[in-house]
Amino acid sequence: xxxxxxxxxxxxxxxxxxxxxxxxxxxxxxxxxxxxxxxxxxxxxxxxxxxxxxxxxxxxxxxxxxxxxxxxxxxxxxxxxxxxxxxxxxxxxxxxxxxxxxxxxxxxxxxxxxxxxxxxxxxxxxxxxxxxxxxxxxxxxxxxxxxxxxxxxxxxxxxxxxxxxxxxxxxxxxxxxxxxxxxxxxxxxxxxxxxxxxxxxxxxxxxxxxxxxxxxxxxxxxxxxxxxxxxxxxxxxxxxxxxxxxxxxxxxxxxxxxxxxxxxxxxxxxxxxxxxxxxxxxxxxxxxxxxx
Amino acid sequence: xxxxxxxxxxxxxxxxxxxxxxxxxxxxxxxxxxxxxxxxxxxxxxxxxxxxxxxxxxxxxxxxxxxxxxxxxxxxxxxxxxxxxxxxxxxxxxxxxxxxxxxxxxxxxxxxxxxxxxxxxxxxxxxxxxxxxxxxxxxxxxxxxxxxxxxxxxxxxxxxxxxxxxxxxxxxxxxxxxxxxxxxxxxxxxxxxxxxxxxxxxxxxxxxxxxxxxxxxxxxxxxxxxxxxxxxxxxxxxxxxxxxxxxxxxxxxxxxxxxxxxxxxxxxxxxxxxxxxxxxxxxx
Amino acid sequence: xxxxxxxxxxxxxxxxxxxxxxxxxxxxxxxxxxxxxxxxxxxxxxxxxxxxxxxxxxxxxxxxxxxxxxxxxxxxxxxxxxxxxxxxxxxxxxxxxxxxxxxxxxxxxxxxxxxxxxxxxxxxxxxxxxxxxxxxxxxxxxxxxxxxxxxxxxxxxxxxxxxxxxxxxxxxxxxxxxxxxxxxxxxxxxxxxxxxxxxxxxxxxxxxxxxxxxxxxxxxxxxxxxxxxxxxxxxxxxxxxxxxxxxxxxxxxxxxxxxxxxxxxxxxxxxxxxxxxxxxxxxxxxxxxxxxxxxxxxxxxxxxxxxxxxxxxxxxxxxxxxxxxxxxxxxxxxxxxxx
Numbered sequence: 001x002x003x004x005x006x007x008x009x010x011x012x013x014x015x016x017x018x019x020x021x022x023x024x025x026x027x028x029x030x031x032x033x034x035x036x037x038x039x040x041x042x043x044x045x046x047x048x049x050x051x052x053x054x055x056x057x058x059x060x061x062x063x064x065x066x067x068x069x070x071x072x073x074x075x076x077x078x079x080x081x082x083x084x085x086x087x088x089x090x091x092x093x094x095x096x097x098x099x100x101x102x103x104x105x106x107x108x109x110x111x112x113x114x115x116x117x118x119x120x121x122x123x124x125x126x127x128x129x130x131x132x133x134x135x136x137x138x139x140x141x142x143x144x145x146x147x148x149x150x151x152x153x154x155x156x157x158x159x160x161x162x163x164x165x166x167x168x169x170x171x172x173x174x175x176x177x178x179x180x181x182x183x184x185x186x187x188x189x190x191x192x193x194x195x196x197x198x199x200x201x202x203x204x205x206x207x208x209x210x211x212x213x214x215x216x217x218x219x220x221x222x223x224x225x226x227x228x229x230x231x232x233x234x235x236x237x238x239x240x241x242x243x244x245x246x247x248x249x250x251x252x253x254x255x256x257x258x259x260x261x262x263x264x265x266x267x268x269x270x271x272x273x274x275x276x277x278x279x280x281x282x283x284x285x286x287x288x289x290x291x292x
Numbered sequence: 293x294x295x296x297x298x299x300x301x302x303x304x305x306x307x308x309x310x311x312x313x314x315x316x317x318x319x320x321x322x323x324x325x326x327x328x329x330x331x332x333x334x335x336x337x338x339x340x341x342x343x344x345x346x347x348x349x350x351x352x353x354x355x356x357x358x359x360x361x362x363x364x365x366x367x368x369x370x371x372x373x374x375x376x377x378x379x380x381x382x383x384x385x386x387x388x389x390x391x392x393x394x395x396x397x398x399x400x401x402x403x404x405x406x407x408x409x410x411x412x413x414x415x416x417x418x419x420x421x422x423x424x425x426x427x428x429x430x431x432x433x434x435x436x437x438x439x440x441x442x443x444x445x446x447x448x449x450x451x452x453x454x455x456x457x458x459x460x461x462x463x464x465x466x467x468x469x470x471x472x473x474x475x476x477x478x479x480x481x482x483x484x485x486x487x488x489x490x491x492x493x494x495x496x497x498x499x500x501x502x503x504x505x506x507x508x509x510x511x512x513x514x515x516x517x518x519x520x521x522x523x524x525x526x527x528x529x530x531x532x533x534x535x536x537x538x539x540x541x542x543x544x545x546x547x548x549x550x551x552x553x554x555x556x557x558x559x560x561x562x563x564x565x566x567x568x569x570x571x572x573x574x575x576x
Numbered sequence: 577x578x579x580x581x582x583x584x585x586x587x588x589x590x591x592x593x594x595x596x597x598x599x600x601x602x603x604x605x606x607x608x609x610x611x612x613x614x615x616x617x618x619x620x621x622x623x624x625x626x627x628x629x630x631x632x633x634x635x636x637x638x639x640x641x642x643x644x645x646x647x648x649x650x651x652x653x654x655x656x657x658x659x660x661x662x663x664x665x666x667x668x669x670x671x672x673x674x675x676x677x678x679x680x681x682x683x684x685x686x687x688x689x690x691x692x693x694x695x696x697x698x699x700x701x702x703x704x705x706x707x708x709x710x711x712x713x714x715x716x717x718x719x720x721x722x723x724x725x726x727x728x729x730x731x732x733x734x735x736x737x738x739x740x741x742x743x744x745x746x747x748x749x750x751x752x753x754x755x756x757x758x759x760x761x762x763x764x765x766x767x768x769x770x771x772x773x774x775x776x777x778x779x780x781x782x783x784x785x786x787x788x789x790x791x792x793x794x795x796x797x798x799x800x801x802x803x804x805x806x807x808x809x810x811x812x813x814x815x816x817x818x819x820x821x822x823x824x825x826x827x828x829x830x831x832x833x834x835x836x837x838x839x840x841x842x843x844x845x846x847x848x849x850x851x852x853x854x855x856x857x858x859x860x861x862x863x864x865x866x867x868x869x870x871x872x873x874x875x876x877x878x879x880x881x882x883x884x885x886x887x888x889x890x891x892x893x894x895x896x897x898x899x900x901x902x903x904x905x906x907x908x909x910x911x912x913x914x915x
Contacts, residue, residue: 062808136901186862198884363721364730380627415611454610
């Protein structure tokens with residue numbers, strides 16, 4: 001996975017890899033465009049509140065926000081297409097090419113690969129969800145043991161996955177209103193406006209409450225999980241929330257110790273090395289001084 | 293111990309979280325359902341409300357301010373429905389006067405010919421000026437309408453419109469002058485207003501009597517101040533700060549100026565309520 | 577003291593000629609007082625105040641009081657002296673030497689939806705149709721503001737200097753300047769126009785009388801209204817769509833009227849104005865501007881809104897409930913429900 005160590009040891013704590021570089025960048029782009037779109041879109045939808053005018057002013061007035069909104073929207077749709085490319089690339093890289101070269105390709109195998117890819121909803125998620133309900137309703141004290149991405153994260157992912165096409169398409173209709181009237185009847189533009197703004201509200205409310213809670217405000221993670229910045233999760237969260245993944249990585253690391261990098265040790269060595277170099281130059285300088 | 297403590301924090305944290313979640317659900321509900329809202333008031337309007345109720349509703353409505361952007365300046369004023377002329381600046385209200393608390397800013401209503409003029413005077417005169425007749429020891433002060441504090445050294449050269457200050461007579465008690473809206477009177481009126489719905493009706497009458505005990509039966513009439521000479525004027529105009537040029541206008545020529553302009557000019561009870569104004573009828 | 581009375585006499589004699597040169601009738605003698613007012617029988621406050629400076633920077637600034645208030649001849653004034661805006665006044669129209677009147681506006685109104693003789697009304701019996709003052713108050717001069725430096729009255733000193741060369745009367749120059757440059761553009765901005773129409777078209781009682789829908793709320797929910805709300809340059813107000821470009825703003829007609837700017841077949845021409853949607857084709861007329869969420873009138877919009885409302889609430893509330901359940905569980909981490 002992009003040559004990142006699976007486990008990092010830093011400050012005598014273990015950190016487990018969860019997001020690759022590319023995934024982190026994708027998340028970052030999604031996050032910034034999402035925030036910009038909300039900041040420029042919501043004042044329009046909720047023009048009748050006082051805060052709308054304040055936000056609008058802050059963002060530079062309607063002349064500026066139209067540009068920001070469209071640019072951010074384009075970027076988000078671009079990201080959506082890139083993500084499709086990314087998914088197919090993974091399919092090629094990790095299934096099609098290896099299986100074709102080994103001549104073990106089968107349609108069923110490909111389906112199985114897709115089914116077991118990390119974000120795909122699976123029977124396990126339904127089981128986890130039922131486990132969670134049992135836990136939340138005081139039927140059991142056991143929390144469900146999750147794999148790499150649990151059902152909450154998959155919900156976020158699929159909500160955005162279906163939201164972007166709806167928002168992108170309706171946004172495009174509203175952007176080029178005269179062009180779209182030539183291909184669609186007039187009411188399509190009316191319902192596009194309703195769909196665009198309502199879908200945006202759905203996305204914003206789910207992300208701002210559900211996703212923010214799960215990733216930031218949750219007691220164990222407050223003020224935020226470092227995941228979206230570093231791509232790594234500390235061991236306590238990993239064990240607490242992704243028990244199966246934690247077990248799996250530990251096993252892997254046991255088998256292949258080179259997957260684990262000890263930052264502390266590395267830093268220690270680096271320090272030693274630096275002082276060594278510094279001493280070496282200092283000695284040389286003083287030698288030169290003596291010579292002069 | 294520390295384990296207990298952290299679990300307590302966690303519980304408080306969870307409680308706060310629940311409150312926030314419930315609140316944000318409410319917000320989401322409000323925002324989502326906005327799109328349905330504009331049909332509701334339509335149905336309401338079908339209920340018939342009586343003319344009286346409508347008037348009451350109108351009255352309770354808050355003042356609406358509107359802006360007129362002229363490009364080079366912005367004019368902000370009260371939104372007066374069906375009022376053709378612009379009024380511009382807002383009326384400076386008297387927050388301090390005792391009488392206004394019950395009687396309001398525009399109290400005069402009875403005498404059709406002069407009610408608007410009387411109301412106009414209440415801009416710069418407190419009610420006490422005309423409704424309490426001082427016999428001897430006449431003394432007046434100006435007070436600021438906003439904080440009630442006395443304003444000294446007023447030089448009044450031009451007419452007063454939307455004035456910041458108001459004139460108030462002083463009560464002469466045993467060699468000392470006291471304001472008619474002294475703190476003790478103010479307090480009594482405040483308290484009386486609070487309990488008025490609870491006390492017995494005779495007490496109510498007593499209270500009202502007490503509050504109004506200084507009020508003269510016959511108020512100061514127009515011509516007592518708009519008199520022919522300064523000596524005849526009820527108000528000591530120059531002592532209370534009017535400059536010469538303004539005094540000249542106040543003493544009758546303001547009114548005369550009006551007379552000259554109208555061919556058919558009559559003021560039945562204009563300056564002398566109860567008697568015919570001979571001077572004017574002669575001119576006619 | 578003698579001196580005082582001599583002074584007084586002189587002032588007395590001069591008083592009509594000093595102070596208010598423009599107010600020949602000396603009405604301001606009384607009407608200059610801000611609080612000259614009373615409460616009428618219906619409980620409404622009647623304000624008799626005239627703001628001198630605002631009046632003189634209004635389009636009627638050169639009209640004498642008595643020319644509009646022609647019913648008033650004496651003091652105290654007669655009761656119920658309503659102003660008739662169709663009065664001919666003493667201002668003459670220079671090209672024809674005719675006395676000016678608003679008669680032409682009446683003709684335009686009689687040709688528009690805003691009079692009870694218009695054939696396409698939903699409820700012609702309703703007694704309420706707008707009078708002049710229901711929409712207009714005294715329009716304040718808005719001279720064109722395209723210059724870098726302007727005076728306190730919004731005029732360009734350079735332009736004034738050009739006038740000054742031939743014309744000598746400063747008052748006349750300023751008035752003429754204001755009049756012409758004010759007339760070259762709309763005297764009300766978007767918000768003022770919406771505010772004007774709102775008085776009736778967002779007034780539920782009036783709407784139910786005339787069997788209309790709230791046109792203001794629906795306008796504000798479109799991008800047109802939102803643009804106006806946030807002062808977007810060139811955003812359209814009611815008049816921009818409901819009046820044909822070469823007609824008076826008073827000629828608003830029903831959408832069923834073939835002469836109307838929003839007649840279904842010609843509507844696209846209004847949309848395709850150069851400043852708006854210049855590349856629009858006839859199909860743009862199919863977009864509905866005043867959409868009410870109503871099953872019978874706008875079914876597509878109704879079901880879309882219904883679907884999304886259900887979807888949003890249906891997605892959000894279960895999630896919020898799950899989170900609340902989880903938080904409750906965190907308060908009691910180790911109590912299993914006993915069987």
